[in-house]
Amino acid sequence: MLKQTALHAAHKSLGGKMVPFGGWDMPVWYSSAREEHLAVRTVVGLFDVSHMGVLDVRGPHACAFLDHVATNDVSRLAVGRSQYAYLLDDAGAVIDDIMIYRVADERYLVVVNAANNDKDIEWLRAQNAGEFACDLRDLRDPTAGADMRVDLALQGPASQVLLEKLLPDAAAIAALSALPWAGIFETTLAGHTAFVSRTGYTGERIAYELFVHPDESVALWHALLDAGARPCGLAARDSLRTEAGLPLYGHELAGPLALAPFHIGFDNFVKQQKPADFIGKATYAAYAAAAKSRLVRFRMNEKGVRPSKLGDPVLDRRGRVVGTVTSCAQDTAGFLTGLALLESAAEPGTGFAVVALPERMPDLLKPFAPFGSRALVPDAMTVVGRWRKE
Amino acid sequence: MSKSLVDANARYLKTHEWARPAGEEFVIGISDHAQQAMGDLVYVELPRVGDKVAVGERFGVVESVKAASDVYMPMAGEVVAVNTTLETAPDGINREPYGEGWIIRIRPTLAADFDALLDASTYQALLDAEEA
Numbered sequence: 001m002l003k004q005t006a007l008h009a010a011h012k013s014l015g016g017k018m019v020p021f022g023g024w025d026m027p028v029w030y031s032s033a034r035e036e037h038l039a040v041r042t043v044v045g046l047f048d049v050s051h052m053g054v055l056d057v058r059g060p061h062a063c064a065f066l067d068h069v070a071t072n073d074v075s076r077l078a079v080g081r082s083q084y085a086y087l088l089d090d091a092g093a094v095i096d097d098i099m100i101y102r103v104a105d106e107r108y109l110v111v112v113n114a115a116n117n118d119k120d121i122e123w124l125r126a127q128n129a130g131e132f133a134c135d136l137r138d139l140r141d142p143t144a145g146a147d148m149r150v151d152l153a154l155q156g157p158a159s160q161v162l163l164e165k166l167l168p169d170a171a172a173i174a175a176l177s178a179l180p181w182a183g184i185f186e187t188t189l190a191g192h193t194a195f196v197s198r199t200g201y202t203g204e205r206i207a208y209e210l211f212v213h214p215d216e217s218v219a220l221w222h223a224l225l226d227a228g229a230r231p232c233g234l235a236a237r238d239s240l241r242t243e244a245g246l247p248l249y250g251h252e253l254a255g256p257l258a259l260a261p262f263h264i265g266f267d268n269f270v271k272q273q274k275p276a277d278f279i280g281k282a283t284y285a286a287y288a289a290a291a292k293s294r295l296v297r298f299r300m301n302e303k304g305v306r307p308s309k310l311g312d313p314v315l316d317r318r319g320r321v322v323g324t325v326t327s328c329a330q331d332t333a334g335f336l337t338g339l340a341l342l343e344s345a346a347e348p349g350t351g352f353a354v355v356a357l358p359e360r361m362p363d364l365l366k367p368f369a370p371f372g373s374r375a376l377v378p379d380a381m382t383v384v385g386r387w388r389k390e
Numbered sequence: 391m392s393k394s395l396v397d398a399n400a401r402y403l404k405t406h407e408w409a410r411p412a413g414e415e416f417v418i419g420i421s422d423h424a425q426q427a428m429g430d431l432v433y434v435e436l437p438r439v440g441d442k443v444a445v446g447e448r449f450g451v452v453e454s455v456k457a458a459s460d461v462y463m464p465m466a467g468e469v470v471a472v473n474t475t476l477e478t479a480p481d482g483i484n485r486e487p488y489g490e491g492w493i494i495r496i497r498p499t500l501a502a503d504f505d506a507l508l509d510a511s512t513y514q515a516l517l518d519a520e521e522a
Contacts, residue, residue: 017427033429235429
């Protein structure tokens with residue numbers, strides 16, 4: 001049985017095409033994934049990300065606890081700021097990628113992937129035994145009462161101006177305009193108590209996440225739509241993050257290729273030199289030193305080619321497999337752009353080919369193949385910069 | 391999804407392909423319902439002019455980033471034209487599934503195959519049941 005967010009009925013009434021994702025019934029698009037992608041790049045889009053896990057970690061040892069389980073340096077995280085980090089297991093493998101928001105001196109919000117929510121909570125509870133003894137709560141569980149929070153993402157160049165309309169006073173508007181990247185503050189939006197953070201998963205720098213009570217998420221959702229935001233589904237979320245070069249758990253992190261931050265250019269979120277020891281530190285370092293394969297971003301040279309997907313092979317000019325596609329989606333200009341793990345790093349401008357394997361494999365070419373039979377044609381691609389230029 | 395359109399002059403397969411008479415020949419494509427269900431199309435595989443295809447045989451593939459679907463022949467015949475603009479602009483099917491997004495034109499083996507297809511009102515009833 002798929003879980004539903006508080007916005008499920010709102011998605012259906014907007015004509016959202018619903019699909020299963022991480023155990024939740026979520027909108028993949030409303031009218032057109034492509035138009036939704038463009039809306040975020042040029043104006044402002046609104047995503048229901050209330051399927052994502054929101055945890056609350058409180059107590060005098062909350063900082064020490066998070067520093068022990070997460071790879072980033074939590075001891076350096078100031079109140080009103082956030083950081084991206086990983087949970088590693090004892091073997092140094094990625095359990096999940098997370099965002100840590102410090103909302104008060106001894107209080108942190110931790111946002112985790114929907115599909116990993118239960119696994120993460122179980123892992124964190126097991127590590128919380130003994131000296132840490134933090135108050136660790138799932139803010140999507142009804143037992144959190146008035147403290148319950150879910151995440152909505154408002155992303156794109158017009159998102160700041162739109163959000164201003166919902167703020168209560170000039171002081172809040174000033175706080176929003178002074179909010180740096182990764183900052184967070186508490187305010188009200190259209191009368192609803194909310195944490196507003198300047199974070200996101202689209203590659204946009206004017207971008208916010210809004211943490212509200214699920215009972216108020218529907219009213220806030222409609223207030224944001226009325227103010228001019230375009231509802232966007234999971235397909236646009238995926239194409240925006242792929243174009244931006246951001247990893248998705250199960251594709252560019254962990255997953256069938258067992259990828260880790262050092263493979264994908266995110267090693268700087270694993271702070272080997274931080275004062276605190278953290279779970280997986282030594283094994284991660286050994287694993288990182290031995291690995292040569294690297295993630296690249298690529299763009300297909302032509303439009304109208306078959307889209308590739310996780311697992312499709314990357315070939316060099318001689319037809320040798322030198323990599324594996326991890327994600328692929330249509331970019332702002334209408335080309336297919338993707339991420340691929342290559343056996344070793346490659347500079348932007350390097351050409352390769354991708355074979356988009358169809359569900360049904362055609363007959364292989366053989367001598368005197370009958371006219372009209374089909375073979376697989378590799379499509380040319382070019383490695384581009386690891387990150388999208390704005 | 392918004393309510394999908396049905397071309398009253400076409401007849402349909404349950405798998406959402408349509409055929410529409412054009413003189414002695416027939417134009418074939420996929421329905422508005424099918425393109426909405428697929429989402430933005432990014433790739434179309436077409437047959438060649440001269441291919442002879444049987445009823446119910448797969449003659450092409452349409453793919454969005456999220457899904458791939460085979461396309462089946464509503465009528466037997468020989469392909470006399472293919473819409474090659476779809477190779478570079480597959481989203482023509484999203485814009486006008488019954489217009490610029492046509493896929494192939496055929497010379498039918500048996501024009502009476504057309505009568506065996508679902509008429510527009512029967513197909514509409516099928517969609518109403520599916521979309522309800």
